[in-house]
Amino acid sequence: MIAAESEHSVPVTATLLLVDDEAHVLASLTRLFEDDGEFQIIAKTSAVDALSLLKQTPVDLIISDMRMPEMDGATFLHQASQLWPQTPRVLLTGYADIESTIRAVNEGGIARYVAKPWDDERLLQTVNELLEVKRLREQNARLLHIKEQQRAELQRLTENQESIIQRRTAELEQTASQLEVAYQELHDAYFQSIPLLSHLVEMNERFKKNHSNRVASIARLIAESMELDKAQVRQIFIGALLHDIGKIALEQTIRAKPVDKMSALESKRYRQHPMLGESALLSFDPLREAAQIVRSHHERFDGKGFPDRLSGEGIPLGARIVALANDYDNLLLPNNFLGKALVELQAHEFVINESCKRYDPQVVRAFDQVIDEVHRLLANDKETTLPLAKVEPGMILSQDLINQHGMVMLVAGRKLSEAHIKKLKQFEEAFNSRLMVSVKQTTG
Structure with a gap:
């Protein structure tokens, strides 16, 4: 038999608080759980004393009698639930205490109630089940806490990573912006140099002053008449401005001589200038299309041109346009491929007659539609x-x-x-x- 109030310290897995004003009941409960060997027992004959203990010390499970003099079990368990809401609470009650039991369920939040006299095995099973549920809840709470910590850490790492990514992205965007500005400056500088390059070609050709500008303007009128998009018109205009750029690499004696006066060797060298011009422009990506125009502006629609003897639509459209514009302006100048300068009406008739031979008939029709504008252009020149x-x-x-x-x-x-x-x-x-x-x- 144990004393009415006692605290036992043995190696256990759970601490039970037993509360009953009858010492022999406490002794029976204590003996039952001590014999099981899995519990540390704290026994109290007063609900008030038990509450004082709970204010200082947590326990794993509470078993309380219903009928006690200072404070009944329902009230005690209700106050205990305020201190330790997660601690399972078991009420011992007689069959006559149904109303009190209901109140204990509602107010005290008891997990189970056990009728007196109890069955030892059933009571042990009830306590073990409640402790297992408590253990699982605590384990779940710990896991949730760990999960929340991990989530918070992951969020911190993610935010840190996002911050790094955002900073790096901003740096890359700034670098890209600087490169874009530098590229645009290079691009603008390059295109600003195009008129100067075209004039360099003509510096030593007395009869061809402003020839490239006129060819470019005529080519643009034709391209716009054919309703080509702005990007195509721009490339055709540039290709026309630079169509003779390859002549810079030719000897001055060849550049100054009319085509019909050249020797076979000089003519062969002269026919290389479209390829020389293309190679000079290929290093700059925005001029690749213009470079194709430069290479092919001496091709003929019937395949008898140079340097590649292309024919029909195998010749880039821009080159077909520049070929006509170039020949028309040349026909009005001395030392052209016919050997004599023509007047505008004669040059126009020559172009019409050479449709499907030298020139693309589609380009000839577009040229014919803008001939009045071409005349005004040349008059202003x-x-x-x-x-x-x-x-x-x-x-x-x-x-x-x-x-x-x-x-x-x-x-x-x-x-x-x-x-x-x-x-x-x-x-x-x-x-x-x-x-x-x-x-x-x-x-x-």
């Missing part, structure tokens, strides 16, 4: 040469302005401003020279 003192803002250079040292000061096509004229006058004063400026004549 006529020039006059003035001393600098008579040059006015708004005039357009018809030829490159070259000083006595052979340096190009301004390229043809430049619209002169007051600032340009002021700089040129300062140059005259500084070098005691007089500049003669070729400008386009205005009509009307």
Whole structure:
């Protein structure tokens, strides 16, 4: 027999709090659970004392009698649930205590109630089941806590990784933006140099001043008449401006000689200039289409051209357009492939007659539709040469302005401003020279 109030410390897996005002009942319960060997027992004969203990010490399970003098079991278990809501609570009650039992269920949140007298095996089974449920709940809570910690850590790592990715992305975007700006600057600088390159070709060809500009303008009129998109029109215009760029690599004696006066060897060398021009442009991706135009602008629709003897639609459309524009302007100049200059009506008739032979009939029809605009274009291309003192803002250079040292000061096509004229006058004063400026004549 144990004392009315006792605390036992033995190696156990769970601590039970037993509360009953009858010492012999406590002794029976204590003996039952001690004999099982799995429990540490705390026995209290007073519900008030039991609550004082619970305020300081948690337990794994509470078994309480219903009828006690200072505080009944329902009230005690209700207050115990406020302190340790997860601790299972078992009520011992007699058959006459049904109403009190219901109150204990509602207020005390008891897990089970056991009728007196109890069956030892059933009571042990009940306690073990409740402790197993408690253990599983605690294990689940621990796992949930670990999971939440892992989730929080993963979120922290993810946010950190996202921050790193965002920072790296921002750095890459900044680098890409800088590269894009640099590329655009290179792109703009390259395209700004195209007119200068086309004029370099014509510097030593007395009869071909502004030829490339005229060919480019005629080609653009034809391309627009054929309703090609803006990107195609731009490439055709550039290809036309640079169609003779390969001639820079030719000997001056060949460049200065009319085609019909060349020897067989000179003619063979001359026919290489489209390929030389293409190779000069292929290194810059935005000019690849223009490079194809440069290579093929001497091909004929009937396959008798050079350098590849392409025919029909096997010739790039841009090259077919530039071929016609180039020949038409050449026909109006001395030393052309016919050996004599034609007037505009004769040149127009030549183009019409060569449809399906030299020229694509589709391109010929488009050219015929814009012939009046071509005539106006060529009329506006006529020039006059003035001393600098008579040059006015708004005039357009018809030829490159070259000083006595052979340096190009301004390229043809430049619209002169007051600032340009002021700089040129300062140059005259500084070098005691007089500049003669070729400008386009205005009509009307």
